[in-house]
Amino acid sequence: MRKKILMLSTFTLFASALAVTVKHERGTLELKTPAKRVVALEYSFLDTLLALGIRPVGAALGTQGGDRGAPPYLLARVKAIPATGSRAQPSLEMIAASHPDLILADALIHQDLFPQLAGIAPTAVFQSRRGSLEDLNAQTLAIGQLVGREAAARRLLAEQQALINKARAFAKKGAPPLVAAVVTPKSFTVHTNESFVGSYLESLGRKNQLPVKDGQTQYEVSLEGLVALNPQTLVLFTAPDETPVTDIWKKNPLWQKIAAVQRGRVYQFNRDNWTRGRGPLALRLMVAETIQSRLLQDAAPSGEFRYER
Structure with missing residues (x-):
């Protein structure tokens, strides 16, 4: 017993x-x-x-x-x-x-x-x-x-x-803050400094221009609202099989007034991989693409990541 x-x-x-x-x-x-x-x-x-x-x-x-x-x-x-x-x-x-x-x-x-x-x-x-x-x-x-x-x-x-620490070495000190947004055929949704991609880019040394608004880490803005923000750097997350609303905005004279457009600092990434995975596997891909795009250096984007639609 x-x-x-x-x-x-x-x-x-x-x-x-x-x-x-x-x-x-x-x-x-x-x-x-x-x-x-x-x-x-x-x-x-x-x-x-x-x-x-x-x-x-x-x-x-x-x-x-x-x-x-x-x-x-x-x-x-x-x-x-x-x-x-x-x-x-x-x-x-x-x-x-x-x-x-x-x-x-x-x-x-x-x-x-x-x-x-x-x-x-x-x-x-x-x-x-x-x-x-x-x-x-x-x-x-x-x-x-x-x-x-x-x-x-x-x-x-x-x-x-460790990957993030290595990537930060590419970040240009004093680079202007950025605005990051998911762009669909009908909407332009900015991601603030407390969203996943917003805080991720900040972890690499690029300051996000937008804080949380009314408790929302992500919210929509119009072309006029984007012009009012006038970002020096613009990061767009689009889908390759969609026509983003920014294609329409590009035909509007207001688009050319945005500092990021004038500076040639508009970067484009695949939103399916960047904003929907949000895990360790996605992060490895994102770190590599962030470096390749030259976003961290505040240099003109490489061809694959340049917004030319």
């Missing part, structure tokens, strides 16, 4: 050592053991899991609700992962059919779905869509803890910081 009690006590201690407790946007999530079957409802979660060597049992890869699907840099990595609807319209039935022991959800997009998701499996909610680089880094560590890969997550963050 003493031997059985000892074995039970040892098992209890072992299970206790494996237990995970993580704070998230909806409180604290406790798992008795690290999750093995994870469903990711945002691309940043999917990016992070893949970077940690974890293949989710389901992910929001669908195109329902106008979603463009997975960013190009992720496409080759997600072919065998079952889709559980789109990010904006996840399928509760498909999620349940994946038998997850952890669901990763976004604080903004999935706020109304949280009770239903939590009814399927333990659910951790993070500030992905509206998070800063700091928020996304904290998310990487939390996901690493939830899946039993904390050491790997810390290594990813250390490697990422």
Whole structure:
């Protein structure tokens, strides 16, 4: 009997050592053991899991609700992962059919779905869509803890910081602040210093001109509003298969009054990779492209990143 009690006590201690407790946007999530079957409802979660060597049992890869699907840099990595609807319209039935022991959800997009998701499996909610680089880094560590890969997550963050430190060496001291914006056929949405890409570019040594406005890390402006801001440097995130609204603006004399246009300091990047992945894999791509574009040096953009539409 003493031997059985000892074995039970040892098992209890072992299970206790494996237990995970993580704070998230909806409180604290406790798992008795690290999750093995994870469903990711945002691309940043999917990016992070893949970077940690974890293949989710389901992910929001669908195109329902106008979603463009997975960013190009992720496409080759997600072919065998079952889709559980789109990010904006996840399928509760498909999620349940994946038998997850952890669901990763976004604080903004999935706020109304949280009770239903939590009814399927333990659910951790993070500030992905509206998070800063700091928020996304904290998310990487939390996901690493939830899946039993904390050491790997810390290594990813250390490697990422080393890349950022190297890239900062290219940054021109005293370069003028920039305005960064996602451009679609119908909208021009600026990303402030607390958005993901805004704070990322600041981490590399380029000051973002715009602070948070009325609690919004991202907000739309018109051509007249952009002219009023008159940025010295303009960073545009566009999609290669779309005609951005700036194509129309270029025909307006106001466009030529913008200092960045006059200086030849308008840079262009693929918004699918830059503003939708928001994870360790995306960051590696972004650091390389930032250096190649010559944005950090405040030099005229190289051909691939020059806005010439």
